[in-house]
Amino acid sequence: MDVSSRMPIGDVSHVIGEVDQPLVEKTIPQVLYDTAKRFPNRDAAVFSMQGIRRTYQEFSDDVDRLAAGLITLGFQKNDRIGIWSPNRYEWLLTQFATARIGVILVNINPAYRTHELEYALNKVGCTGLITAPAFKTSDYAGMLVDLAPELKTSEPGELKSQRFPHLSTVICLGDDTPAGMIPFASVTGDPAALPPLDALDRNDPINIQFTSGTTGQPKGATLTHRNIVNNAWFVGDALVLSEQDRLCIPVPFYHCFGMVMGTLGSVLRGTAMIVPGEGFEAAATLKTVSDEKCTALYGVPTMFVNMLEHPNFASFDLSTLRTGIMAGAPCPIEVMRAVQTKMNMTEVTIAYGMTETSPVSFQSNVDDPTEKRVTSVGRIHPHVEVKIVDENGVPVPVGSQGELWTKGYSVMKGYWADDEKTADALDAEGWMHTGDLARMDEEGYVNITGRVKDMIVRGGENIYPREVEEFLYTHPAVSQVQVFGVPDQKFGEISCAWILKKPGATVDEAEIRAFCKEHIAYYKVPAHVRFVDEIPMTVTGKPQKFVMRDTMMEDLGLKELVTA
Structure with missing residues (x-):
């Protein structure tokens, strides 16, 4: 590997992934056919809850x-x-x-x-x-x-x-x-x-995943064979996955974490896909890892916390584990260290990306220094280019904060049937504007420091305030509403809604939460609902969510979480 290709260009936050290893120019069916031909009798899929083994x-x-x-x-x-x-x-x-x-x-x-x-x-x-x-x-x-x-x-x-x-x-x-x-x-x-x-054709669209933003309804990120086959390949490469590995996948298939990094990544390598159940349960996952002698495990930080805190944790044999990925939300340093020591996952890695980039752009390697694995999201993936820029799109000096832009094979074709929103996200040169704030060090390791947009990440699930706000506006008692996130020890972040009621309207928190539970996903339901007399605004009429967030944190007695 050409290490220099994964280091910043000069003194600015601009890095290009190594290209020594060529891209995989195959479709998903070709990949499965090749693997079945090479490893016909090896375990492909074990679904513990269903009693299925193939x-x-x-x-x-x-x-x-x-x-x-x-x-x-x-x-x-x-x-x-x-x-x-x-x-x-x-x-x-x-x-x-x-x-x-x-x-x-x-x-x-x-x-x-x-x-x-x-x-x-x-x-x-x-x-x-x-x-x-x-x-x-x-x-x-x-x-x-x-x-x-x-x-x-x-x-x-x-x-x-x-x-x-x-x-x-x-x-x-x-x-x-x-x-x-x-x-x-x-x-x-x-x-x-x-x-x-x-x-x-490897460039044909093959998958649509819904993501959102601050502009309203979800958007259908459209991904090709080439997008996700290669991303899955390089994720597995960083983990040194092979046909000898058995990967436990408790993360949901509907998300890139499950179906690209998990299932497709396994098929590319001939790795066994071990699925504990329909949804994540700490005990079932620990039992499956133990029973099936899994060597790798995927999860968001909340999942690992729940497993580590399970009362019967010590009774499960996790000695076969060596690697895995923790992604989807900021990883607290103490959780990473506990996973390495108590779960035997000495080669666990951190990954960062977004649905629109198939998803991974940065990932730590299994042999990266522990300090780098607990304080960054690693270095750039092969065949990907990234720069961290200021408000004018100019790369910032190494060590400075800016918005992360990415470019390369992994960038989506666009949002399905939505040219306007595609143009907002992808510029004419092919750069994907992620909306994430980041810093890059002199070795090319990146820290994600925040978000330009105000997306809330609750236990690995993305909550987009504008989408929830637009839904709450359909309630007859709601005049104005703002949704924002505050820190939470269990989920990383939880959502709050500040609501200005219509004149004469009578409504309480229980009614708002019941209204949400009936129509939108559970993780989008605001954890806290407050009825206010006014929404803090700038002189130009823009809501000041940072003011709401600070006020809410003070009222709830919350402090910022220390994360990697």
Whole structure:
């Protein structure tokens, strides 16, 4: 590796990743085919909760049968199929089966409620939806019927809904299939009907993931085979993953952490994908690591905290662990050190990125000095270019704070059907303006110091205040609202809402929170709701969220958290 290529250019915060190792110029189906050919009898997928265990050849065969079944149902290249489900084997199959025939997979957050689901499916024109019947407190089938009562009387595959003008086919997991839906198990076909592997182009869009910003509704970040195959490859490279490894994946598949860094990264290396359950549970994850002799583990800091604090932690054998990734939120130094010492993850790494960049741009290596691994997000990935700039887009001196911009293979094609917002994020030279504040040292290690935008990161989940604010404006008692974050020891950050009521309106915190719980994901529901007489504003009429945040922290007796 050319170390100099990962160091700042001169005295300014501008760095280019090494290019000694060429990019992977293959599509997702080609990657799976190659791995199944190399390691046909090695474990590919173990889903502990479902009692499912597949070798790479068995997994590849299952993918082909599902892909052929989707063709039988009429799906074609560039169609969009949404998947609304927790971590299950069917999710993994869908990820690779849609890619096999060039159908674009649309990730639907399992925590979404009706308001968000309707927007997401219609925004990208999904013609199909694969859904679990339910997960935790979410009755997916019930919510679908509430939005599209026509499902009850529709023939499977022939839905005609006023709310969903594009959606015709709903496929349901499980044994008890509601009216109008197609059983997932019946979606199978003859692999001989599949197109040749070279029928797809590595630059074709293959995945849409919803992200947001301070400008309102979620945006569909559109990623190609080339985007995510290469990012998954280089993430695994930093971890020194191989076919000998067994990666425990308790992070959600709907996010890049699960489906790019986790599942796709494993398939590229022939690594076994070990999935403890539908959602994260500390005990189940620890037991799975112990039972399956996992060598690697992914999680956000909150997950690691919950595992370390589990009352039976000492009873689990974690001696096989060596590496993993902690990402998705700032990592407190003491948590990193506990993971290294108490969980045997001496080679754990930190990663930083965003959905729009596939996702990782910076990552520490397994042999980086411990101090660098607990005080930075590592150094730049190969084939990626980054600069930290001032308000004029000029790189700042090494050690100075500025906004992080990134460029290279990993940058998305754009936001689906949204040229204006794409242009806001990507400039004419291809730089992605991340909105994150950062500092770079003289060796190229980067610290993320804050955000230009006011996104809140709650336990690895991104909360975008403008989106929540716009939803709260639909409540009849709300005149003005501002949402912002404050520090929290457990989640890193939690959200607060300051609300100015309409004249004569009567409403309390419980009613606002109940209103939110009914329509938006649980993690977006404000932890604190305060009714105020005025919203602090600048002389130009812009809300002063820093004033609200400082006031709230003082009232709650909070202090800033010390993080890496």
